[in-house]
Amino acid sequence: MTLLGYFSLWLALVVGLWGAITGFVGGAQGRADLQQSARHATFALFGALLIAVISLEVAIFRHDFSVQYVASRTSRNLPTFYLWSALYSGQEGSLLFWAAVLSLFAALTQLLTGGRYRVYLPYVAAVTSLVASFFVSVMLFAANPFQRLAFTPMDGQGMNPQLQNPGMVFHPPMLYLGYISITIPFAFAIAALLTKKLDTEWMVAVRKWTIVSWLFLSIGLLIGMWWAYVELGWGGYWAWDPVENAALLPWLVMTAYLHSVMIQEKRGMLKKWNVALILGAWVLSIFGTFLTRSGVISSVHSFTESPVGYYFLFFLVAATAATAVLYVTRLPLLQAEATLESMVSREASFLFNNLLFIGLAFSVLWGTLFPIISEAVMGVKITYGPPTFNFVNIPLGLTLLLLTGIGPLIAWRRASTANLQRQFAVPVTVGVFALLILLVAGMRDGWALVAFSVGAFVVGTVVQEFARGARARNRQYGEALPFAVLQLLSRNRRRYGGYIVHIGIVLLFVGFAGMAFKTETEATLRPGESAELKARDGHVYTFTHLGISQYNALNRQVTAALLDVRRDGKEIGRLRTEKRQHVDALGNRTFEPSTEVGIMSGLRVDLYVVLAGLVNGTEQAVFRFTINPLVWWVWFGGFVLVIGGLIVLWPGGAPVAVKGSKASHVQAGYAVKLEAAP
Amino acid sequence: MKAGTKFALGAILIVGSVGYLMASGIKQTGQYFLTPSELAQRVSADPSFYDLGMKVGARVVPGSVRKETATQTLRFHITDGTVSYPVIFKGLPPDTFTDSVEVVVEGRLLKDGVIHATDVLAKCGSRYEAVPKA
Numbered sequence: 001m002t003l004l005g006y007f008s009l010w011l012a013l014v015v016g017l018w019g020a021i022t023g024f025v026g027g028a029q030g031r032a033d034l035q036q037s038a039r040h041a042t043f044a045l046f047g048a049l050l051i052a053v054i055s056l057e058v059a060i061f062r063h064d065f066s067v068q069y070v071a072s073r074t075s076r077n078l079p080t081f082y083l084w085s086a087l088y089s090g091q092e093g094s095l096l097f098w099a100a101v102l103s104l105f106a107a108l109t110q111l112l113t114g115g116r117y118r119v120y121l122p123y124v125a126a127v128t129s130l131v132a133s134f135f136v137s138v139m140l141f142a143a144n145p146f147q148r149l150a151f152t153p154m155d156g157q158g159m160n161p162q163l164q165n166p167g168m169v170f171h172p173p174m175l176y177l178g179y180i181s182i183t184i185p186f187a188f189a190i191a192a193l194l195t196k197k198l199d200t201e202w203m204v205a206v207r208k209w210t211i212v213s214w215l216f217l218s219i220g221l222l223i224g225m226w227w228a229y230v231e232l233g234w235g236g237y238w239a240w241d242p243v244e245n246a247a248l249l250p251w252l253v254m255t256a257y258l259h260s261v262m263i264q265e266k267r268g269m270l271k272k273w274n275v276a277l278i279l280g281a282w283v284l285s286i287f288g289t290f291l292t293r294s295g296v297i298s299s300v301h302s303f304t305e306s307p308v309g310y311y312f313l314f315f316l317v318a319a320t321a322a323t324a325v326l327y328v329t330r331l332p333l334l335q336a337e338a339t340l341e342s343m344v345s346r347e348a349s350f351l352f353n354n355l356l357f358i359g360l361a362f363s364v365l366w367g368t369l370f371p372i373i374s375e376a377v378m379g380v381k382i383t384y385g386p387p388t389f390n391f392v393n394i395p396l397g398l399t400l401l402l403l404t405g406i407g408p409l410i411a412w413r414r415a416s417t418a419n420l421q422r423q424f425a426v427p428v429t430v431g432v433f434a435l436l437i438l439l440v441a442g443m444r445d446g447w448a449l450v451a452f453s454v455g456a457f458v459v460g461t462v463v464q465e466f467a468r469g470a471r472a473r474n475r476q477y478g479e480a481l482p483f484a485v486l487q488l489l490s491r492n493r494r495r496y497g498g499y500i501v502h503i504g505i506v507l508l509f510v511g512f513a514g515m516a517f518k519t520e521t522e523a524t525l526r527p528g529e530s531a532e533l534k535a536r537d538g539h540v541y542t543f544t545h546l547g548i549s550q551y552n553a554l555n556r557q558v559t560a561a562l563l564d565v566r567r568d569g570k571e572i573g574r575l576r577t578e579k580r581q582h583v584d585a586l587g588n589r590t591f592e593p594s595t596e597v598g599i600m601s602g603l604r605v606d607l608y609v610v611l612a613g614l615v616n617g618t619e620q621a622v623f624r625f626t627i628n629p630l631v632w633w634v635w636f637g638g639f640v641l642v643i644g645g646l647i648v649l650w651p652g653g654a655p656v657a658v659k660g661s662k663a664s665h666v667q668a669g670y671a672v673k674l675e676a677a678p
Numbered sequence: 679m680k681a682g683t684k685f686a687l688g689a690i691l692i693v694g695s696v697g698y699l700m701a702s703g704i705k706q707t708g709q710y711f712l713t714p715s716e717l718a719q720r721v722s723a724d725p726s727f728y729d730l731g732m733k734v735g736a737r738v739v740p741g742s743v744r745k746e747t748a749t750q751t752l753r754f755h756i757t758d759g760t761v762s763y764p765v766i767f768k769g770l771p772p773d774t775f776t777d778s779v780e781v782v783v784e785g786r787l788l789k790d791g792v793i794h795a796t797d798v799l800a801k802c803g804s805r806y807e808a809v810p811k812a
Contacts, residue, residue: 234772340681348685355689359696366700371711381711383733384704391703396696522750522770592776612770615747622747624770 002067002146005055009140012048012099015041016133023126027194038125039110045132046107049100053087056096056145060086066152069093069145075158076585077555082159085169089159091293091308092145094172098289099135102128102180109184109209117205123191124184131183134315142307158555161582161594167227175220175247179285181213182250186282189275190323193330198271203261208649210278214258215645217251222638233595233610235626236515237634240389245368246288249361253281256357259407263350266412268337273354275334279323284361286316291368342414349407353400360396367392398450401509404502405431405458408465426464431457451513455506462499469496493647500644507637514630522612526620535605535627542566543575543609548619557581561611561621565600575600577611577623606631709733709784714761717787733784734763734793740778752798756783763787767795775800 019041026034056069060083065071073090074083088094106128110121139145162168185206192202224244225237238244257277263270290312340347370384409423434456438449470484479487489496523531525545533541544564551558559579565572577598582591598609605627612622710732712720717734721727736756744753752767765783775781775798785795
């Protein structure tokens with residue numbers, strides 16, 4: 001099987017390069033036979049990589065430890081669930097996964113894109129094949145997943161216990177899907193630049209893909225946060241680690257794009273900017289991969305240092321240079337059709353939103369690279385740690401949150417004073433009211449107050465938008481209000497789905513702000529002894545150590561502590577936290593012991609307990625107790641955000657407005673009727 | 679004033695404040711990241727490096743770790759091969775902390791010559807792979 005897999009990698013390389021050549025040449029010379037060949041190459045590429053993936057999975061499931069990848073990442077006693085994720089839990093396998101998924105997306109694009117977007121397809125096939133070929137060549141020349149060992153070990157080394165968590169089964173593929181799907185809009189952007197057909201059409205062709213990649217990046221980031229929270233045991237979910245940042249960067253740029261593309265569709269502005277955002281998001285996705293795999297920046301995520309980093313650096317530099325040259329030569333073709341008419345307009349608020357997103361992305365990028373930059377420039381490494389990131393990004397993030405509320409309230413082109421009064425009265429009142437309530441309740445943390453009151457303002461905005469739209473439908477079509485809300489959602493998915501995403505963002509900020517009120521204590525307890533911890537809302541939590549139990553599970557020795565939890569003296573439940581020593585099939589210890597956090601999650605606070613260790617093997621145990629307020633809202637906000645994204649993505653609904661096309665006039669008339677109704 | 683000009687002013691304001699935030703953020707919260715040799719050099723050249731918050735990246739000296747679980751105090755030495763410093767840390771070390779592991783110690787070097795750590799991060803060279811069997 002591994003021979004078959006290895007062979008199909010070579011086949012994939014040949015087919016991929018063929019697809020790249022025929023795509024570019026066929027596109028440039030208008031030769032239908034070559035274009036057809038490029039299209040078929042994407043299908044063949046997917047076939048070859050699928051065979052490689054199956055070969056590796058078969059080796060993993062058969063415990064074929066003669067394969068280095070299988071021997072170093074799995075073992076006989078690894079739960080089946082994690083045999084699946086072993087495919088992408090290491091360097092070589094994740095490269096294979098990446099290439100395979102990219103080829104799947106590339107093939108789907110060729111199949112699903114039709115009609116007037118067909119002119120782009122040869123170039124799209126060429127770009128996607130070229131990128132996939134790069135990944136395949138890295139595997140063939142630097143990180144072969146089918147590398148055999150000189151001998152066959154009795155058992156594999158097993159999977160790192162921290163990866164043995166459901167979050168780790170879903171987090172990498174989601175993030176990868178996000179990263180990878182950016183390649184499709186990127187390929188269309190390159191195709192549009194090459195064909196000089198730079199009107200808004202190619203953007204309509206990739207609309208779904210941009211939302212898909214944004215959605216997958218969001219889900220990947222959220223699951224990654226959840227994993228860090230429940231598995232790593234340091235009590236938080238975001239540490240501004242270089243690799244977290246690397247995933248955040250394309251997300252920020254894509255989010256900026258999803259907003260600014262609307263300006264181009266409605267007003268024909270920002271053409272250069274939008275193309276640059278797509279190209280930039282893709283370059284950042286490759287940059288993130290480079291960062292993860294090169295060991296340039298030390299991070300908890302670093303894979304073993306390997307020549308793979310150099311391959312990525314070379315690819316990053318070459319691709320960025322080629323993209324930049326192409327972009328610059330086409331700039332004259334990207335003239336705006338309209339200019340900004342007023343500062344008080346939806347366009348202007350979107351422009352500021354974009355500047356903030358890019359500013360935020362730039363500060364994250366700068367901070368991630370700062371240790372290297374400072375060493376090169378000043379000769380000494382200066383850290384740019386979480387305090388610095390928070391110092392810079394909290395104000396920027398809150399300003400963006402404010403614009404989330406302002407943007408939808410301002411009219412296109414030029415807003416009148418009457419329009420502003422009508423739109424802002426209710427949401428601003430809601431925000432101020434929330435601020436007063438919190439002040440009276442005794443909250444004094446500045447940033448948290450801003451976050452909560454701005455959040456309330458944004459919620460006010462969204463509710464007002466829904467209410468106005470529903471009332472308009474109610475008057476015009478006589479629909480009952482709840483039904484009218486559903487109709488709004490289904491008729492104008494992008495707008496109202498987007499508002500739901502905004503609600504999700506507000507909830508996320510509520511969760512983030514909650515961390516300002518975190519409290520923590522450490523205690524060494526004998527069975528029967530208790531520790532007390534006061535939450536910032538005044539409740540006192542008492543944790544009583546009930547005792548230690550030790551037992552063996554499938555692939556680990558478990559030391560578990562049980563605690564009784566009381567709030568203000570009333571029992572509210574029990575918490576259990578573990579120390580796990582993983583072992584191989586012979587009972588030998590593998591890896592360092594890992595911690596299983598005990599979490600009691602609630603709407604107000606999470607109780608978070610870590611068993612740090614036992615004192616000299618007795619039942620006296622060391623614990624760290626943390627009260628994390630409002631963390632639940634982070635996960636719930638993430639859920640709402642994903643639902644909103646899915647609504648936007650769902651096929652069907654009203655035709656999308658495109659400036660200059662027939663559909664836009666129909667859509668515009670429809671919108672005007674609705675606006676005029678109240 | 680034209681809207682475009684006003685917008686340019688707004689853009690400059692945003693770009694400026696991002697730059698200002700970053701510069702002052704580094705000034706207020708950035709820390710030196712030094713190796714023990716660099717730290718020794720700087721301290722001997724400029725005594726103000728005593729009692730200054732910083733991070734020191736080095737390797738734990740094998741056999742130097744003393745754990746007192748009852749008081750949650752951890753004592754160990756770190757070295758980069760040439761210079762070595764004793765470290766004292768009150769708190770829970772991470773799971774990955776062991777003898778001879780690479781660590782990043784966050785804290786202050788006091789006049790007693792000991793680094794009083796507020797945080798200890800252990801780094802695994804290859805976090806996602808099994809430890810090689812010795």
